[in-house]
Amino acid sequence: MTQDLSRSQRLLRGTGLALAVALAFSGCAEMGPREKGTATGAAIGAIGGAVISSATGGKAGTGALIGGAVGAVAGNIWSKRMxxxxxxxxxxxxxxxxxxxxxxDNRLQVNVPSDISFDVGRSALRPALHPVLDKFASGLDGSMKVMIVGHTDSTGSDAINDPLSVDRAASVRDYLVMRGVSPTRISIEGKGSHQPIADNSTAEGRARNRRVEIFLSEAQPKG
Structure with missing residues (x-):
């Protein structure tokens, strides 16, 4: 009798999980770009909540509702402006x-290679980067946040590369501020040579790794 009851409970939980997944994604097809960002966060949260709740013996539907609420709040949105x-x-x-x-995660990423951004071992912006940053700065509204991440190749030590990568990010920030972007909306970070995207053993690979990445995001509005 106990075995049959346990089997029935597992079946109900599985059904609840499937229903949670179906409900989470059912409305996405009819949504515009702005709503889809929110809906995707809610859907992921719903599935996570349902899985956790089912695994721990709770009600899958309740876990999905809780997870969906968390997912919707946590996600960035991809609006028409983005x-x-x-x-x-x-x-x-x-x-x-x-x-x-x-x-x-619904951010706009602009990856700027070294041939138009910085000379080797330098943090001063090359003139070729100015038009790119001018376009980036234009039309940003108060809901958009900017993250700038500087990178280097593996030539030299961390003692040189880590601060150099921060200085490169700071140079981009300072230029955007001169173009009217509020400094309170910009954060910077330097990764040194720790996040290569190409092989540092070749000149071409090192050139690709000397870069700056600019991320633009629009947070889910608080309601």
Missing amino acids: EDKRKQMEAATQGTGVEVTRTA
Whole structure:
């Protein structure tokens, strides 16, 4: 009798999990870009909540509701403004080697390689980077936040590369501030040579690793 009851409980939990997943994603197809960012966060939270609740013996539906609420609050959104900015940056950087992408967490990433950003061992901006930053700075509203991350290749020691990467990020920040972006909306970080995207044993790879990444995000509005 106890075995049959346990089997029934597992079946109900599995059904609750499936229902939570279905409910979480059912409305996404009809949503616009802004709502989809929120809905995706809610969906991921719902699934996580349902899985955790089911695994720990709780009610999957209740866990999904709690997880969905957390996911919706935590996620960035991808609004029409963000999509317009992506298109603007793609047009502005065409043929420059700058990569413009939308990240999995709904941020706009602008990856600027060394040939238009910085000379080897220097943190001063090259003139070729100015038009890119001018376009980036234009049209940003108060809800958008900027994160700038500087990188170096593996030439030299961490004692040199770590502060150099921070200085490069700071140079980009200072230029954006001169173009009217509030410094309170900008954060910077330096990764030194610790996050390479190419092989440091080749000159081409080292050039790719000497870069600055600029992230633009629009947080979920508080309601």
